[in-house]
Amino acid sequence: MQPNWIKQRAYLTPNRVAISFHDQQWTFNELYLQSVSLAYKLNTLHLTNGKRVAILAPSTPPLIELLYACMQAQCEMVLLNGRLAKQELAYQIADAEVDAILVADEELAKLPDDARIIPFSKLYRTTESEYDIAAQWDDDFALTIMYTSGTTGFPKGVCQTVVNHSSSAISSALNLGISEDDAWLCTVPIFHISGFSIVVRSLLYGMKIRLYEKFDAKKCSQEIINGTVTKMSVVAVILENLLSEMESIGQKAHPRFSTILAGGGPVPIDYLKRAAQLNLHVAQTYGMTETASQTATLANEDAFTHIGSAGKPLFFNEIKIAAKKDESIGEILIRGPHVTPRYIGQFKEKPTTIDGWLHTGDVGYLDEDGYLYVVDRRSDLIISGGENIYPAEIENVLLAHPKIKEAGVCGIAHDIWGQVPAAFIVVKESMTAQDVIEFCEQNLANYKVPKYVHFIASLPRSGSNKLLRRHLMKLLDE
Amino acid sequence: MQPNWIKQRAYLTPNRVAISFHDQQWTFNELYLQSVSLAYKLNTLHLTNGKRVAILAPSTPPLIELLYACMQAQCEMVLLNGRLAKQELAYQIADAEVDAILVADEELAKLPDDARIIPFSKLYRTTESEYDIAAQWDDDFALTIMYTSGTTGFPKGVCQTVVNHSSSAISSALNLGISEDDAWLCTVPIFHISGFSIVVRSLLYGMKIRLYEKFDAKKCSQEIINGTVTKMSVVAVILENLLSEMESIGQKAHPRFSTILAGGGPVPIDYLKRAAQLNLHVAQTYGMTETASQTATLANEDAFTHIGSAGKPLFFNEIKIAAKKDESIGEILIRGPHVTPRYIGQFKEKPTTIDGWLHTGDVGYLDEDGYLYVVDRRSDLIISGGENIYPAEIENVLLAHPKIKEAGVCGIAHDIWGQVPAAFIVVKESMTAQDVIEFCEQNLANYKVPKYVHFIASLPRSGSNKLLRRHLMKLLDE
Numbered sequence: 035m036q037p038n039w040i041k042q043r044a045y046l047t048p049n050r051v052a053i054s055f056h057d058q059q060w061t062f063n064e065l066y067l068q069s070v071s072l073a074y075k076l077n078t079l080h081l082t083n084g085k086r087v088a089i090l091a092p093s094t095p096p097l098i099e100l101l102y103a104c105m106q107a108q109c110e111m112v113l114l115n116g117r118l119a120k121q122e123l124a125y126q127i128a129d130a131e132v133d134a135i136l137v138a139d140e141e142l143a144k145l146p147d148d149a150r151i152i153p154f155s156k157l158y159r160t161t162e163s164e165y166d167i168a169a170q171w172d173d174d175f176a177l178t179i180m181y182t183s184g185t186t187g188f189p190k191g192v193c194q195t196v197v198n199h200s201s202s203a204i205s206s207a208l209n210l211g212i213s214e215d216d217a218w219l220c221t222v223p224i225f226h227i228s229g230f231s232i233v234v235r236s237l238l239y240g241m242k243i244r245l246y247e248k249f250d251a252k253k254c255s256q257e258i259i260n261g262t263v264t265k266m267s268v269v270a271v272i273l274e275n276l277l278s279e280m281e282s283i284g285q286k287a288h289p290r291f292s293t294i295l296a297g298g299g300p301v302p303i304d305y306l307k308r309a310a311q312l313n314l315h316v317a318q319t320y321g322m323t324e325t326a327s328q329t330a331t332l333a334n335e336d337a338f339t340h341i342g343s344a345g346k347p348l349f350f351n352e353i354k355i356a357a358k359k360d361e362s363i364g365e366i367l368i369r370g371p372h373v374t375p376r377y378i379g380q381f382k383e384k385p386t387t388i389d390g391w392l393h394t395g396d397v398g399y400l401d402e403d404g405y406l407y408v409v410d411r412r413s414d415l416i417i418s419g420g421e422n423i424y425p426a427e428i429e430n431v432l433l434a435h436p437k438i439k440e441a442g443v444c445g446i447a448h449d450i451w452g453q454v455p456a457a458f459i460v461v462k463e464s465m466t467a468q469d470v471i472e473f474c475e476q477n478l479a480n481y482k483v484p485k486y487v488h489f490i491a492s493l494p495r496s497g498s499n500k501l502l503r504r505h506l507m508k509l510l511d512e
Numbered sequence: 513m514q515p516n517w518i519k520q521r522a523y524l525t526p527n528r529v530a531i532s533f534h535d536q537q538w539t540f541n542e543l544y545l546q547s548v549s550l551a552y553k554l555n556t557l558h559l560t561n562g563k564r565v566a567i568l569a570p571s572t573p574p575l576i577e578l579l580y581a582c583m584q585a586q587c588e589m590v591l592l593n594g595r596l597a598k599q600e601l602a603y604q605i606a607d608a609e610v611d612a613i614l615v616a617d618e619e620l621a622k623l624p625d626d627a628r629i630i631p632f633s634k635l636y637r638t639t640e641s642e643y644d645i646a647a648q649w650d651d652d653f654a655l656t657i658m659y660t661s662g663t664t665g666f667p668k669g670v671c672q673t674v675v676n677h678s679s680s681a682i683s684s685a686l687n688l689g690i691s692e693d694d695a696w697l698c699t700v701p702i703f704h705i706s707g708f709s710i711v712v713r714s715l716l717y718g719m720k721i722r723l724y725e726k727f728d729a730k731k732c733s734q735e736i737i738n739g740t741v742t743k744m745s746v747v748a749v750i751l752e753n754l755l756s757e758m759e760s761i762g763q764k765a766h767p768r769f770s771t772i773l774a775g776g777g778p779v780p781i782d783y784l785k786r787a788a789q790l791n792l793h794v795a796q797t798y799g800m801t802e803t804a805s806q807t808a809t810l811a812n813e814d815a816f817t818h819i820g821s822a823g824k825p826l827f828f829n830e831i832k833i834a835a836k837k838d839e840s841i842g843e844i845l846i847r848g849p850h851v852t853p854r855y856i857g858q859f860k861e862k863p864t865t866i867d868g869w870l871h872t873g874d875v876g877y878l879d880e881d882g883y884l885y886v887v888d889r890r891s892d893l894i895i896s897g898g899e900n901i902y903p904a905e906i907e908n909v910l911l912a913h914p915k916i917k918e919a920g921v922c923g924i925a926h927d928i929w930g931q932v933p934a935a936f937i938v939v940k941e942s943m944t945a946q947d948v949i950e951f952c953e954q955n956l957a958n959y960k961v962p963k964y965v966h967f968i969a970s971l972p973r974s975g976s977n978k979l980l981r982r983h984l985m986k987l988l989d990e
Contacts, residue, residue, distance in 0.1 A: 037830055045882050046824050204682050208717060213689045238827060239686060346524050349716060352515055404523050 035170040036196055039237045040066055040102050047240040054217075055095050055245045062240070065102055072103030074162035079152065081134055082107040082165070086179075088127055090114040090145065091138035093224045093247050096154060100136060101224070101233060105177060106167050112179045112191065113225040117421070117479045120146045122189075126181045129379035130191050173197040178230060179378055182323040182422065189427070191378040192386075194227070198326040201371035202231060203238045205348035209331055210265070210293055210317065217242040219257055219266035221249035222420070228267050228297060231327035251279040258314070261288025269298035269420025270305065270452055273316070277308045287313045293334065295319055297327075298420030299452055300344075300408070306337055320344035320408055324392055326372045329353065330406045343405040344398075353406055354391070355399055362399045363409055367391040414503040416445030416453045421481050423455055425503055428484065431477045432470070437463040442493045443484065444506040457484035458506050460492060513648040514674055517715045518544055518580050525718040532695075533573050533723045540718070543580055550581030552640035557630065559612055560585040560643070564657075566605055568592040568623065569616035571702045571725050574632060578614060579702070579711060583655060584645050590657045590669065591703040595975040598624050600667070604659045607857035608669055651675040656708060657856055660801040669856040670864075672705070676804040679849035680709060681716045683826035687809055688743070688771055688795065695720040697735055697744035699727035704976045706745050706775060709805035729757040736792070739766030747776035747977040748783065749918060751794070755786045765791045771812065773797055775805075776978040778886065778904050780911040781819055788816075798822035798886055802870055804850045807831065808884045820908075821883040822876075831884055832869070833877055840877045841887055845869040875902075892981045894923030894931045901933055901960050903981055909955045910948070915941040920971045921962065922984040935962035936984050938970060964988075 043052075044066030052062045060068075073082070081087055087109045091097040104111050112130045114123055124146045127135060135151045142153055176193035218235065220243050222228040236243045244263045246254065249272050257263045259280070268276070273296055280286070294309070297319045309316045315334035321327045330353060332345030347353045350370050357364030373392045377384055386392060396415075398408040416423040425443035432441035440460040445453035457470060467487035474483040494505035521530075522544035530540045538546075551560070559565055565587045569575040582589050590608045592601055602624045605613060613629045620631055654671035696713065698721050700706040714721045722741045724732065727750055735741045737758070746754070751774055758764070772787070775797045787794045793812035799805045808831060810823030825831045828848050835842030851870045855862055864870060876886040887902050894901040903921035910919035918938040923931035935948060945965035952961040972983035 036828060042827060046827065204686075207685060207690065208682075211689070211691045212685065213691065349520060349524065350514060 035172060036200060038106065038167065038169055038171055039200075039234075040069060040106055041167070041169065043237050043240060050240050051242045052236060053095055053098055053243050053245055058095070060095060065099060068099050069102035069106050070167065071162060072099060072157070073106040073167060074164055075157055075160040076103060076107045076109065077165050078160050078163045079134065079157070081109055084108060084110065085133045086110040086112060086130060088112040088114050088130060088132045088135040089137075089225075090116055090123070090135065090141050091154070092116065092141065093220070093229060093245065095245065096138065097224055098233060098243075098245070100154070100157075101230075104136075105171075108168055108171070108175065110176045110179060110193075112181075113230065115181075115223070115225050115479070116141055116144060117481060119476070119478050120144065121477050122479060126189065126191070129181075129189075130179060131379070171196045174375065176376075176378075180225070180227060180230075180323045188380070190381045190384075192323050192374050193376050193378060194230075194323075194326045194374060198372050198374060199231070199234045200238060201350055202326040202328065203235045205350050205370075205372065206231075206235065206328055206331075207239065208349045209328075209333075210295070212239050212241070213264070214240075215290070216265060216292075217244050217263045219244045219246070219254060219263040221246040221254060221272070222267050222269070227321070227323050227327050228269075228420075232267060249275070251275045255279040255283070255285070258287050258291050259285045261290035264290055264292045265295065266293075267295045267297065270296065270301050271419045271450055273301060273305055273309070274450075277305060277312065277314075280312050280314075281308065285312075289313075293317050295328075295331070297321055298422075299417035300342065303341055306341075310337075318344055320406060322394065324374045324386065324394075325351075325368055325370075326374070329368050329370070329372070332405070336405070340401070340403075340405045343401070343407050345406060346404055347406075353400070356393070357399070363397060364399070366394045366396045366398045366406070366408065368394060414444060416443075416455050418445070418448070418453050418455070418481055419451045421479075423482050425455070428455055428457065428474070428478065428482055431474060432457060432459065434477075435465075435470070435473050437461055437465045437469070440493050442501050442503060442506050444503045446486065446507065446510065448485075454485040455482065456486040456488065456506070456510065458488050458490055458493060458509065461489060513650060514678060516584065516645065516647055516649055517678075517712075518547060518584055519645070519647065521715050521718060528718050529720045530714060531573055531576055531721050531723055536573075538573060543577060546577050547580035547584050548645065549640060550577060550635070551584040551645060552642055553635055553638040554581060554585045554587065555643050556638050556641045557612065557635070559587055562586060562588065563611045564588040564590060564608060566590040566592050566608060566610045566613040567615075567703075568594055568601075568613065568619050569632070570594065570619065571698070571707060571723065573723065574616065575702055576711060576721075576723070578632070578635075579708075582614075583649075586646055586649070586653065588654045588657060588671075590659075591708065593659075593701070593703050593975040594619055594622055598622065604667065604669070607659075607667075608657060609857070649674045652853065654854075654856075658703070658705060658708075658801045668859045668862075670801050670852050671854050671856060672708075672801075672804045672852060676850050676852060677709070677712045678716060679828055680804040680806065681713045683828050683848075683850065684709075684713065684806055684809075685717065686827045687806075687811075688773070690717050690719070691742070692718075693768070694743060694770075695722050695741045697722045697724070697732060697741040699724040699732060699750070700745050700747075700977075701975055705799070705801050705805050706976055710745065727753070729753045733757045733761070733763070736765050736769050737763045739768035742768055742770045743773065744771075745773045745775065748774065748779045749971075749973070749977055749979075751779060751783055751787070752917070755783060755790065755792075758790050758792075759786065763790075767791075771795050773806075773809070775799055776976055778820060778822075778908070780908050782912045784815055784819075796822055798884060800872065802852045802864065802872075803829075803846055803848070804852070807846050807848070807850070810883070814883070818879070818881075818883045821879070821885050823884060824882055825884075831878065834871070835877070841875060842877070844872045844874045844876045844884070844886065846872060892922070894921075894933055896923070896926070896929045896931050896933070896959055901931075903933065906933055906935065906952070906956065906960055906962065909952060910935060910937065912955075913943075913948070913951050915939055915943045915947070918971050920979050920981060920984050922981045924964065924985060924988060926963070929959075932963040933960065934964040934966065934984070934988065936966050936968055936971060936987065939967060 048063035181189040319331040352369040355364045442458040448454045526541035659667040797809040830847040833842045906921045920936045926932040972980045
């Protein structure tokens, strides 16, 4: 059991700033009081004590308030990604069997019709019914559920429990350090673990979040230059934007600014060199939805002596490589209190670990000093601007088109996004690349729509007829 | 389960300094290697995997090495206090039914004869037998056992488990902050929780310990003035010595020095004022052996707005007061992952908690903002003519007198009133009993004014320098 984080934080440091957004700010006590009021409204709607709610909203203070309220009400929150297509959202809502869908009014149009939808405006108008808010939380309670695709292409709902989140925040603190004056610049989406984990750190550390609905290179650079923030989470493409902006105005990071935490795939060495010129300390990290954020992080001091490494595990975490005899490269396995204990929905019977170890599907090795190098992401994972894209998911959509016989998808290098998806298609009847793209746009989040479409006579396959996605790239070269 | 802290720390930051002592230092990797060698020797002596060993040694690096080795070997360590009489040590050794007594050669004479004694010199000469050191530790494993007297007067062996210690270190970090450059000045005995908890923090944070066998006012002041350390644990009397030294040489604390953690009873307000003049940030804390160090800590920023308070609980801890109806003062109850799950020996059947709460026997209250005030340790309560008198309140007044260096108060039997307070005073400058009484009359209700005043050379104190009020009465008899 743990004390109710929101109540405890409001008790311990009521007057510290929890969130700052544009020129407004909210203390922990203010957010606590607002979340109690909202929790009483949720109670009127019978959404308390283990009920499951889906949430769709932009990364603004009303979302944070609602997250606080749902935690207080002990609802399991399915955090929906606003970039997904209607069909993708419908799948997650159905799979999670949610009791309600709480949605910011301005995002209503993104959802398919559903009787369970409760727009924020309706929630706000609901009367309050007072009840006893839990003083303690069960370690195993699933605070959040986030969908992530695996090799099958079917997104799995991953539970992240109270102890998953708290141990992630604790391990991060032991590694990066914490100070009363910390302020974390949050421009990553809250519906992703990269964003939600900042909310958790804020509660456990009593730390301010400087929140932006979307990344803004000019304003964010100024925060770093002025030292109004001390830490920030980024993916490589955002880091590049920041670097370009700071270089163009010829300003360096304020000494108070401590760390840029860079996740969602490798950071090009060139960026690291440019960051060093600007006094920006970049800590590269390896984490995923199943591990409630960071598993391993590379200290800034090691960035140039271990180029390309994702560092060593955080204190309570363990990493091992399942390599064949006499080989050092193999699948990356992870153990620790931050690893999800279960999936929900159609995958709920599938265990998340084997003998305590999460099998990531990612391939890597540990060097002689124990630094992790991620050689290849799981099963041809494409990482585009920090978003994970699973080829199988796009292939599943393509194969639903009546004119398409076979489809294969792989990632190709891209200057800005790191990678973008490319589709290889064997047709039944003739069609154009434009037909393919339009069909994908109707069924997939924008970032998943293939940027290149190639028609070929047959796909490269193994002896057992398995698609060889890595060979697709070679076709491209030819 | 948690990763073996010693192995994990040596893996993560092998080259960071773990201990510095006089002009020598040891990295985490050096201590790890030494502790593996010692663990192999313990294995030869069949002291591994749950065996119980008593340890008696001064606070020097060989003790730290041995603590590391016993943790690696998964021995339960009974930490003996070298200031105790032979008879008291014999009681603890018998009660704990230890398998061996590991003792620094220079402290052999303190122990009663016992066939189980193994002097360090003999341990060092033992051959090594290699075996598989545990990669993980069970949360519930009792790393340490410390004896503490309760209201009963019979010392109880308190188990402090892996999770007790880790959550204590984590909660402390969330409250005081941590930085890579931290160095904790340790002059408190390692056999007490105040000292051992510094060893735990060092392992979990990757933090340097600046170790002194004994407190040295001149040298310790210099460390604080030069900024070679950032944190320090003290009791009030040590704080006073530091303050006097720094005042006498007219030097202030270095800006890098962050916090003095003051435990083992209340800190007189006068000391806090003097500390503020020297830029010393004092965080007053309330903790005990049963809670593996701090339960509540007062932030420096609140020191003068909540004078006399021990602060608020640390993040994962809870405090409540068992007060009678319509009263706010009552017994202090504590809940959290840091609370001991069990005693050993003759008290092993006695539960440590009731409905999850540790009943401390201490008396206090929470003010309207939730700050804890420890009114007194219950066993020292003086009841005079039906009025409750708390010795600490009288001592605080006495210590504000410019001619008084140290003061202790206890109750003595009285024909009419049941008990009356008596004061024991160590002076800076000569003064009369009449001076003392007049000063008290100006500052205290009449019934609280000491009826007897005794001038003595030094106050009776425990191994951790805590005032032993019960021994004051014995002085009177002599």
